[in-house]
Amino acid sequence: MNRSDIASPELGAVEVHGISRASFILRGAVAAGAVYGAGAVGPYVSSALAQSASSDVDILNFALTLEYLETDFYNAKGTAVALSAEAKTLARSFGDEEAEHVAALTKAITAAGGKPVAKPKFAFPVTDQASFLKLAYVLENTGVGAYNGAGPSIMDKQYLAVAGSIVQVEARHAAAIALLVDQPIAPNGAFDKPLTKAQVLAKAGPLIKS
Amino acid sequence: MPEPTTTESDRREVGAVETLARDDVERKKFLRMTGRKIGAGAAGAGLAAFIAACGSSKSSSSSPSAAGASSTPAAGAATTSMAGSSAGTDPSDLSIVNYALTLEYLESQFYAKVAKSGLFDGKTLSVLKSFGAQEAEHVTALHKVASGLGTPATEPVGKFPIHSAAQVTALAGTVENLGAAAYLGQAGNIKSKEILAAALAIHTIEARHAATLNTLLKKSPTPQGPFAKPMSMAQVLAVVKPFIA
Numbered sequence: 428m429n430r431s432d433i434a435s436p437e438l439g440a441v442e443v444h445g446i447s448r449a450s451f452i453l454r455g456a457v458a459a460g461a462v463y464g465a466g467a468v469g470p471y472v473s474s475a476l477a478q479s480a481s482s483d484v485d486i487l488n489f490a491l492t493l494e495y496l497e498t499d500f501y502n503a504k505g506t507a508v509a510l511s512a513e514a515k516t517l518a519r520s521f522g523d524e525e526a527e528h529v530a531a532l533t534k535a536i537t538a539a540g541g542k543p544v545a546k547p548k549f550a551f552p553v554t555d556q557a558s559f560l561k562l563a564y565v566l567e568n569t570g571v572g573a574y575n576g577a578g579p580s581i582m583d584k585q586y587l588a589v590a591g592s593i594v595q596v597e598a599r600h601a602a603a604i605a606l607l608v609d610q611p612i613a614p615n616g617a618f619d620k621p622l623t624k625a626q627v628l629a630k631a632g633p634l635i636k637s
Numbered sequence: 638m639p640e641p642t643t644t645e646s647d648r649r650e651v652g653a654v655e656t657l658a659r660d661d662v663e664r665k666k667f668l669r670m671t672g673r674k675i676g677a678g679a680a681g682a683g684l685a686a687f688i689a690a691c692g693s694s695k696s697s698s699s700s701p702s703a704a705g706a707s708s709t710p711a712a713g714a715a716t717t718s719m720a721g722s723s724a725g726t727d728p729s730d731l732s733i734v735n736y737a738l739t740l741e742y743l744e745s746q747f748y749a750k751v752a753k754s755g756l757f758d759g760k761t762l763s764v765l766k767s768f769g770a771q772e773a774e775h776v777t778a779l780h781k782v783a784s785g786l787g788t789p790a791t792e793p794v795g796k797f798p799i800h801s802a803a804q805v806t807a808l809a810g811t812v813e814n815l816g817a818a819a820y821l822g823q824a825g826n827i828k829s830k831e832i833l834a835a836a837l838a839i840h841t842i843e844a845r846h847a848a849t850l851n852t853l854l855k856k857s858p859t860p861q862g863p864f865a866k867p868m869s870m871a872q873v874l875a876v877v878k879p880f881i882a
């Protein structure tokens with residue numbers, strides 16, 4: 428990826444989802460600040476305006492928060508409610524995979540010289556298998572949208588490769604759950620919809636308690 | 638999440654892909670930004686040249702590809718569409734889009750044959766038909782994007798063995814898992830942010846298809862575990878070659 432492409436004024440003027448790229452990146456940085464504290468994104472806000480560049484570490488930390496959420500969901504709720512053999516297998520396997528995502532993202536952030544976010548406390552409104560699988564479906568699909576939304580902003584190809592490798596697995600999870608609950612395998616049709624940070628936070632935010 | 642209605646949501650979801658394909662102003666702006674030469678598409682160099690290009694390109698893996706001439710000019714053209722770059726350089730966005738387009742053409746043809754085969758019914762048939770419809774939408778979108786960059790790949794002639802439900806399901810699984818790995822393999826090579834966004838939007842659909850077929854085959858939806866593995870153009874070609882007439 429060519430940094431001068433990212434800094435070019437023409438690229439900043441390109442529309443993404445109806446808002447200019449520069450303000451799209453800026454909004455993302457500000458939204459991330461709401462989750463992690465303004466200090467984490469302070470230095471990046473002005474650079475977003477100057478270069479239309481968002482921080483890879485911020486993006487990875489956003490992904491890490493979601494992966495912490497999914498891991499906790501599968502591990503805690505997967506054992507807390509009564510599940511069929513099939514659902515139990517899925518919960519265990521997917522929980523293990525999300526935990527690997529947490530480990531990989533933590534390692535990447537540290538290697539990038541960043542500070543991995545602390546694991547938040549979560550609360551999941553799940554009481555039985557039906558509500559468990561329904562929320563699993565929402566979370567996995569939100570994860571797909573989050574990674575696809577952030578992907579084009581990632582500057583380092585290594586991190587794009589990691590994100591791509593992870594998002595494919597999230598999409599596989601989403602489809603497997605869809606089959607269990609008889610929901611659409613591809614709820615957005617032929618093209619998965621990229622989500623903005625605000626859209627992701629609208630789904631995931633209410634589950635984050637600290 | 639509820640199924641979206643066709644028209645409005647199709648416009649919304651195609652998003653970046655539509656922007657590139659339809660909007661003349663955006664396309665010209667984007668071409669100016671990437672400095673891409675228009676029309677610098679694949680030369681009719683054939684299979685051997687493609688393998689040479691993949692072998693020396695940074696984007697390919699170290700695994701060797703089978704050497705040898707293409708069996709027909711059409712196969713040579715199809716495989717050249719999948720490469721499109723001159724030896725020793727990273728693939729251009731046009732060549733990557735044409736590579737994806739070629740794979741989508743093959744998937745679309747495969748599913749069309751499967752739907753007509755009479756081997757499936759009920760829920761399974763309806764799932765396979767929906768996958769075929771989605772691949773056809775990928776063809777349409779990628780063809781438009783390629784046309785905006787230069788010469789789109791011509792549709793290859795696919796040949797797929799269709800014998801039994803079990804064999805076809807297994808073949809579908811192979812094809813979709815391959816497609817997912819192919820997109821993942823090229824994500825880092827795409828220079829345009831907008832084309833990358835489109836590729837990511839398609840990549841995860843192939844992943845959904847793959848996981849579904851794996852489940853139908855009573856295999857894990859994530860056979861590679863927590864991290865999906867990319868495949869290079871050369872690796873994908875080796876798997877796909879028998880399916881191009």
